[in-house]
Amino acid sequence: xxxxxxxxxxxxxxxxxxxxxxxxxxxxxxxxxxxxxxxxxxxxxxxxxxxxxxxxxxxxxxxxxxxxxxxxxxxxxxxxxxxxxxxxxxxxxxxxxxxxxxxxxxxxxxxxxxxxxxxxxxxxxxxxxxxxxxxxxxxxxxxxxxxxxxxxxxxxxxxxxxxxxxxxxxxxxxxxxxxxxxxxxxxxxxxxxxxxxxxxxxxxxxxxxxxxxxxxxxxxxxxxxxxxxxxxxxxxxxxxxxxxxxxxxxxxxxxxxxxxxxxxxxxxxxxxxxxxxxxxxxxxxxxxxxxxxxxxxxxxxxxxxxxxxxxxxxxxx
Amino acid sequence: xxxxxxxxxxxxxxxxxxxxxxxxxxxxxxxxxxxxxxxxxxxxxxxxxxxxxxxxxxxxxxxxxxxxxxxxxxxxxxxxxxxxxxxxxxxxxxxxxxxxxxxxxxxxxxxxxxxxxxxxxxxxxxxxxxxxxxxxxxxxxxxxxxxxxxxxxxxxxxxxxxxxxxxxxxxxxxxxxxxxxxxxxxxxxxxxxxxxxxxxxxxxxxxxxxxxxxxxxxxxxxxxxxxxxxxxxxxxxxxxxxxxxxxxxxxxxxxxxxxxx
Numbered sequence: 066x067x068x069x070x071x072x073x074x075x076x077x078x079x080x081x082x083x084x085x086x087x088x089x090x091x092x093x094x095x096x097x098x099x100x101x102x103x104x105x106x107x108x109x110x111x112x113x114x115x116x117x118x119x120x121x122x123x124x125x126x127x128x129x130x131x132x133x134x135x136x137x138x139x140x141x142x143x144x145x146x147x148x149x150x151x152x153x154x155x156x157x158x159x160x161x162x163x164x165x166x167x168x169x170x171x172x173x174x175x176x177x178x179x180x181x182x183x184x185x186x187x188x189x190x191x192x193x194x195x196x197x198x199x200x201x202x203x204x205x206x207x208x209x210x211x212x213x214x215x216x217x218x219x220x221x222x223x224x225x226x227x228x229x230x231x232x233x234x235x236x237x238x239x240x241x242x243x244x245x246x247x248x249x250x251x252x253x254x255x256x257x258x259x260x261x262x263x264x265x266x267x268x269x270x271x272x273x274x275x276x277x278x279x280x281x282x283x284x285x286x287x288x289x290x291x292x293x294x295x296x297x298x299x300x301x302x303x304x305x306x307x308x309x310x311x312x313x314x315x316x317x318x319x320x321x322x323x324x325x326x327x328x329x330x331x332x333x334x335x336x337x338x339x340x341x342x343x344x345x346x347x348x349x350x351x352x353x354x355x356x357x358x359x360x361x362x363x364x365x366x367x368x369x370x371x372x373x374x375x376x377x378x379x380x381x382x
Numbered sequence: 383x384x385x386x387x388x389x390x391x392x393x394x395x396x397x398x399x400x401x402x403x404x405x406x407x408x409x410x411x412x413x414x415x416x417x418x419x420x421x422x423x424x425x426x427x428x429x430x431x432x433x434x435x436x437x438x439x440x441x442x443x444x445x446x447x448x449x450x451x452x453x454x455x456x457x458x459x460x461x462x463x464x465x466x467x468x469x470x471x472x473x474x475x476x477x478x479x480x481x482x483x484x485x486x487x488x489x490x491x492x493x494x495x496x497x498x499x500x501x502x503x504x505x506x507x508x509x510x511x512x513x514x515x516x517x518x519x520x521x522x523x524x525x526x527x528x529x530x531x532x533x534x535x536x537x538x539x540x541x542x543x544x545x546x547x548x549x550x551x552x553x554x555x556x557x558x559x560x561x562x563x564x565x566x567x568x569x570x571x572x573x574x575x576x577x578x579x580x581x582x583x584x585x586x587x588x589x590x591x592x593x594x595x596x597x598x599x600x601x602x603x604x605x606x607x608x609x610x611x612x613x614x615x616x617x618x619x620x621x622x623x624x625x626x627x628x629x630x631x632x633x634x635x636x637x638x639x640x641x642x643x
Contacts, residue, residue: 104550105575107536113554119534121456122576182540182548 070154070214076147077209083140084202088350090137091199093130094192095346098250099339102126103183109176134172141168144205157208164201171198185251192247196240196353203354207361212310222367228300228311229367232360235293239353242286245279246349254280255342261333287326294322294352297359308366314359321352423497426590426605431631435613436602439484439595442642445475451579458533459510459577470579471515473619480599481641483516484617485569485585487592488603489624491611496589498522502561505572505582507535507553512572512582516618518592521567525584527560529553535574539584543568546586569616583618608633615639 097103105123112118112128120128145161152158174191181187207213222228249255254276258264264281265271272278301308301315325348331341426432448469453459474482503519505512508530519525527537534554541548545565553560564570564586574580585592593601603613608631616622620641629635 101578102575104538105536107538107550107552113534113552115554118554119456121458121534122574123578124534124576125455127575182550 070152070157072211072214073151073209074211076151077206077211079147080144080202080206080209083137083144084199084206084354086133086137086140087199087202088347090130090133091195091350092343092347093126093133094195095343096339097126097130098188099337099343099346100126103178103188106131106179109179131175134175138168138172141165141202148205148209152209154208157205160201160208161205164198164205167194167198167201171195183251185248188251189244189247192251193244196243196350199350200354200357203357204361207358213362213365217365219366219368222369227367227369228297228305229360229363229369231300232297232356232363235290235297236353236356236360238286238290238293239349239356242283242290243349243353245283245286246346249276249279249283252276252279255337256333258284258333259336261330284329287329290352291322291326294318294356297356301359305366308362310362311359311366314355314362318352318355318359321348321355324348325352422495424494425497429605429607431608432605433608433629433631434602434604434634435488435591435606435611435627435629435637436600436634437486437637437639438599439481439486439601439615440599440638440640441475441479441481442640444643445479446473446643448473453510453577453579456510456533456577458531462509462531468509468511471511472581473617474515476597476599478598480595481617482595482597482599483514483583484595484601484615484639484641485516485518485583485592486595486601486603486613486615486639487518487585487587488589488606489612489614491609492589492591492607494589494607496520499590502526504528505584506530507537507574507580510535510574510577510580512580514582514594516583516585516594518585518587518594519564520590521565521586521588522563525562525564527551527553527562529556529558532556534576535580536576537572538575539570539572541566541568541570546570571618585616613637615641617641 100123102123105127106112106118108114110131112124112131118124118128141164145165148161149158152161171191171194174187174194177187178184178191249257252275257274257276257280258270260266264277264284270277270281272281298315298319301311305311325345328341328345328348332338332345335341449472451468451470453463453468471483476482498520502524503517503526505514505517505525505527507513507528510531510533517525529535534552536550536552537560538550539548541564543566546568549562551560564584566586567588568586570584570586572582572584585594591603591606593603595601606629608629610626610628612624613627614622614624623639623641625637625639627635627637
């Protein structure tokens with residue numbers, strides 16, 4: 066019989082702080098690429114053979130990113146240790162342990178990007194795992210919250226595309242779109258279509274390079290993600306409007322997807338200037354964890370068809 | 383189970399860290415394996431009845447306004463220039479209306495291989511600028527990059543030709559040097575990521591017949607065998623130009639190129 070968790074306000078606040086610092090880390094990482102500082106520090110893990118090099122030029126962004134990453138790594142280890150000692154839900158302890166493994170792997174990937182001079186595949190993997198790690202920290206904040214821990218009467222939902230599955234699909238779509246964005250960035254294809262909303266003056270331009278293909282796929286992906294988010298929003302407000310834990314993220318996701326579309330346009334119109342480009346990276350991260358929050362809460366609130374409902378209730382209590 | 387996973391992950395992390403520390407040593411890097419000297423490699427000093435191609439690179443039209451470099455990112459760089467403005471070297475039009483830093487080289491017409499010079503070519507970082515902005519050397523010849531600043535620099539070069547390896551060296555201390563060589567002919571951009579305005583170009587040829595246009599726009603290529611050649615002039619912002627040149631024994635061919643805004 067699984068133990069019931071008791072709400073620990075300080076643990077939850079600390080988990081929230083860790084998630085927030087991870088968001089700052091994502092922005093710091095985005096700034097490294099946006100300012101072209103990825104190779105400003107040629108060695109790793111030391112920087113010019115030092116722990117604290119002069120923070121000049123590109124070193125400010127690259128070493129600054131490493132320092133924030135180190136702090137987040139330590140915060141994650143402390144969070145995992147705290148939860149290992151005090152968290153009765155085994156799956157939650159394991160999630161915290163996974164966060165430690167992922168942040169260490171992410172540090173390793175960061176080192177590999179520098180040592181091997183920013184190979185595209187490793188840079189994209191570093192971006193993708195960053196979003197995965199950010200998602201885990203947000204999930205830890207969510208599952209330690211009082212609204213999650215309080216007992217919930219899970220209701221069954223019918224339908225092949227019931228809200229939990231719909232929201233999960235939309236979240237995966239956002240993640241795929243983020244990976245596409247990372248591929249655009251790390252193949253230098255941000256201006257493969259130098260105009261917006263047309264591409265080279267046409268709705269369907271000649272696709273004469275991988276860069277143009279990736280860029281167009283990212284734009285089409287934006288349309289697909291917007292449609293999915295709108296679909297989720299309409300479903301939540303149509304059928305689940307009494308659940309604020311769902312309405313709030315659904316509304317935020319709708320707003321964020323509109324902001325992201327605008328930031329994408331601004332990125333192109335301003336020839337990949339640092340500010341809109343980095344904000345676009347941050348917006349993608351926020352959209353991902355907003356949809357993730359909605360998805361996790363939907364799974365908490367509703368059960369999939371009857372047979373496994375009681376087993377899930379046991380597992381999630 | 384989880385302890386094994388954590389141990390394995392930490393082992394991977396440690397291995398990456400060791401590789402990283404090992405990868406920091408950069409005493410000689412950049413080029414591929416130097417090619418063994420061909421038995422019939424020609425020493426240009428031994429060319430009988432050597433010819434010369436010389437000339438001028440003209441700039442046609444109004445000289446563009448030089449972009450003033452913003453060096454505030456590193457206070458050392460500002461003080462190194464004692465308050466005077468430093469202008470970008472991307473397009474340098476000399477006072478006599480000629481163009482500086484054009485890489486002129488023989489592109490076609492040579493069918494010999496040439497000995498690799500033993501002397502080292504030096505690329506310096508001083509006042510947070512590369513000196514010179516455009517430099518030429520032969521394949522497998524040693525290029526020594528030296529930090530003459532009390533500032534950190536990284537030297538980041540991304541050649542694309544097979545045999546030329548990309549590199550990114552850290553030079554935190556004044557006086558540090560890194561030696562590189564390149565196995566293939568290519569014009570390679572070099573930059574510093576700490577100081578984003580720093581940019582230079584390395585022109586690598588597999589023969590000794592190249593020059594960089596000087597502060598009066600002139601260039602001279604000596605010790606050529608007499609013959610028919612295609613000579614190219616390359617500038618970083620404008621399309622490369624070529625000319626056919628025939629030069630006789632002990633003769634000098636005068637050519638000029640016109641680059642415009």
